[in-house]
Amino acid sequence: xxxxxxxxxxxxxxxxxxxxxxxxxxxxxxxxxxxxxxxxxxxxxxxxxxxxxxxxxxxxxxxxxxxxxxxxxxxxxxxxxxxxxxxxxxxxxxxxxxxxxxxxxxxxx
Amino acid sequence: xxxxxxxxxxxxxxxxxxxxxxxxxxxxxxxxxxxxxxxxxxxxxxxxxxxxxxxxxxxxxxxxxxxxxxxxxxxxxxxxxxxxxxxxxxxxxxxxxxxxxxxxxxxxxxxxxxx
Numbered sequence: 168x169x170x171x172x173x174x175x176x177x178x179x180x181x182x183x184x185x186x187x188x189x190x191x192x193x194x195x196x197x198x199x200x201x202x203x204x205x206x207x208x209x210x211x212x213x214x215x216x217x218x219x220x221x222x223x224x225x226x227x228x229x230x231x232x233x234x235x236x237x238x239x240x241x242x243x244x245x246x247x248x249x250x251x252x253x254x255x256x257x258x259x260x261x262x263x264x265x266x267x268x269x270x271x272x273x274x275x276x
Numbered sequence: 277x278x279x280x281x282x283x284x285x286x287x288x289x290x291x292x293x294x295x296x297x298x299x300x301x302x303x304x305x306x307x308x309x310x311x312x313x314x315x316x317x318x319x320x321x322x323x324x325x326x327x328x329x330x331x332x333x334x335x336x337x338x339x340x341x342x343x344x345x346x347x348x349x350x351x352x353x354x355x356x357x358x359x360x361x362x363x364x365x366x367x368x369x370x371x372x373x374x375x376x377x378x379x380x381x382x383x384x385x386x387x388x389x390x391x
Contacts, residue, residue: 171318210366210382211319254318263309263332264368264380266318 170194171267173255179273180245188240188270190255197257197265200231202240205252205269214240214253245274278381279303280369286387289357297352297386299367305381307331308350310342311366313385319366325350354388362390 173190180186192200200217215222217229217238228241238255252269259265279302289295301308307326311319321334325344339355348369354361367383 208364210384212382213380263321263324263334264311264319265321266311268316268318 169267170265171255171257173267173270175268175270177271177273179275181275182245182247184245184274185241185243186245186272187242188253188255188272190238190267190270192236192238192255192257192265194257194259194265195233195236197259199258200238201256201258201264202227202229202238203254203256203266205254207251211254211266242272245272247274247276250274278383280367280381280383282365282367282383282386284386285384286389288389288391291357291359291390293357293390294353294355295357295388297354297365297367297388298349299351299369299383300349301367301369302381305369305371306348307370308344308348309368309370309380310350310352311368312336312361313364313366314360315363319364322352357390359390362388364388 202214203211204214205211215224217231221230226243230239250273252271254269255267256264281300283298309324310322313319322336323333324331328344341353344350364385366385370380
């Protein structure tokens with residue numbers, strides 16, 4: 168079983184749409200969780216951390232369900248600049264990040 | 277800018293050759309991790325160095341080896357290159373093993389093509 172499973176997409180949505188990404192992780196010992204964003208041919212960049220209580224950063228909302236080992240990301244009012252690949256990332260011990268394959272989002276004018 | 281620099285940015289090697297990739301970590305960061313990202317995949321953890329010692333390794337063969345220097349910069353060496361080694365190699369630095377993940381910074385990566 169893979170450490171992290173994500174729907175690879177692609178998700179093609181119009182500007183202004185709301186889009187949701189989900190992922191599941193297999194290591195129940197993971198304590199920290201993140202969403203990273205990766206633009207084409209660039210390095211991954213931290214988008215936001217994910218907390219059990221759920222957290223919001225502007226148009227982005229992340230949720231964690233430890234019981235189901237499930238993480239989600241909601242993007243509201245999509246912008247063209249949101250087009251990227253979104254990577255679900257649980258962290259193992261010693262700051263090792265386990266990346267999923269990512270979900271590709273294209274926001275269409 | 278993250279303060280993590282990698283070199284070279286692009287290189288082409290022939291199957292069977294050896295390659296060395298370099299990473300300078302952000303100032304004050306003593307932990308460096310290396311990741312391999314093949315086309316269409318997420319980054320895969322290769323290994324991590326903490327204060328010049330290997331501190332964890334992913335599912336990569338021994339021909340992938342590394343080094344960390346006293347200034348915490350690091351090298352990734354790959355021997356006997358195979359076509360499947362073609363990928364983006366990412367270096368990430370952090371201030372310590374137990375610091376939060378939001379203090380992990382990636383370099384821009386080294387693109388390796390094996391022909």
